[in-house]
Amino acid sequence: MTATQWTADSAGSGRYADVNGINLYYETYGTGRPMVLLHGGLGSGEMFGPLIGTFSENHQVVLVDLQGHGRTADIDRPLDIRSMADDVAALIDHLGLERPDVVGYSLGGGVALLVAIRHPEKVGRLVTASAGIRRDATYPEILAQQGQVGAAAAEFMKDTPMYELYQRVAPRPEDFPRLLDKIGAAMAKDFDFTEEVRGLQVPTLVMGADADLVPPSHFVEIFELLDGGLRDGGWTGEGRPKGGHALAILPGLTHYNLFLSPLFASTTLAFLEEDH
Template sequence: METNDEGADMSYADVNGINLYYEIHGTGRPLILLHGGLGSGEMFAPDVLAAFTAGRQVILPDLQGHGRTADVDRPFDFHEMARDIAALIDHLSLDRPDVAGFSMGGAVALRLAIIAPEKVGKVVSASAGIRRGATYPEILEQQAQVGAASVEFMKDTPMYESYQRVAPRPEDFPRLLDKIGAAMAVDYDLTDEVRGLEVPTLIMGADADMVPPSHFVEIFALLDGGLRDGGWDGSDRPKGGHALAIVPGTTHYNLVDSPLFATLSLAFLDNDAAA
């Protein structure tokens, strides 16, 4: 295991058919932090990461085909990415770590709670819907344009710069766009899977996200939330310890940069009463 300039340990894990890059920052109770699409662990700004590492050991993986993790011959499937993280948990011998993810990472975190509830403590799923149809129509139209043909439009973006700097095969960027475009075109509905979810989960969204705030409320309702007054002592809050946060003044594109992302996540994760 090597150490980078920030003092974080860097390594690769051969898990679930993929050579998964990850970093370990800080010490304390483990938290796996999952980035969004077209990003990497570098997506989390230094001040946001510092807030998490102040009292936590943070494991930062680069998901399939992102950052320093080379792509493999399989589609982008969020359930399969969740299996990658489940295998990483086993590889690192972690005891029910908490998992927080943003956007694509939030989708992976939620699926991990669905397919492997015994492996995780609590989950934060930020800016991730559970039905494709909940996404605003104009956003679905934009997503339909994502593919290799849009490389030229991406060349001035931080995502392209980061990929060219750290990816094992920088020439794979068009392939990354093709795979993300194909993944976003797949219809999905996790309603049945989310209903009755055992892992205490914080559903977080921007107040101007890719889906309306009402969709996050809908997810919360599936988790027994928002159906009644919680009681003066909180005894009538959702039975599974779930919670909801709509982050004011943010969008899908900057929620992860808001100090409230870390503050709200940690308030939920560190509240043992919510377990």
């Protein structure tokens, strides 16, 4: 099933929430323990189409389109994961969700992490997938490619799934070059969330592909900041991280297909469904 087919056939309900100064689009699927699911850059909630049935089998899934993405129109502020995290926290309040789990991939993984850092009281468990915490952890050739993202690239992207999606669902399809400009500006800014991660209290699964935008060692670095990977776990798990954190490097995947992999879904769900 393609993402387009999923949208046409889905039973989810799409709504807008006026929160934190933005009209945020979201869809809900299934019932059970709530999970907020956050997409990657230049995508939308549709990215998770092939997996939404798996995720929503035992969970109420809230699928969000982040600022300027999908069906959420852009507003007059930079694209910054901090403000987008505050959007998600405001949506959690708006929907009356009690400590939902927050799961994010790529850009959404960074946003999910910042939700847990800035609003830990609102989050049950966190899954941050394919998201580095330092800009300089990204491979140099990828940083060079990111430096070319801007409005001038819009013409060259007209045959891509990202452009097709935006033209089909965005409230203002003509804003695509502007979105590229804002994403390019965001990716050009240095960032380092090492100290924030070190103090993270929310049980966290750090996840990445074995051939991601950053080396696997960076995901290990994040896990170590959470007291993981520093000692033997012990027969009864007494040596595992005290915060309930975990690490998963998914085999045979890249940054560009992890979000479609059944391994992403099964690993996420196994972590979320552990005894609380």
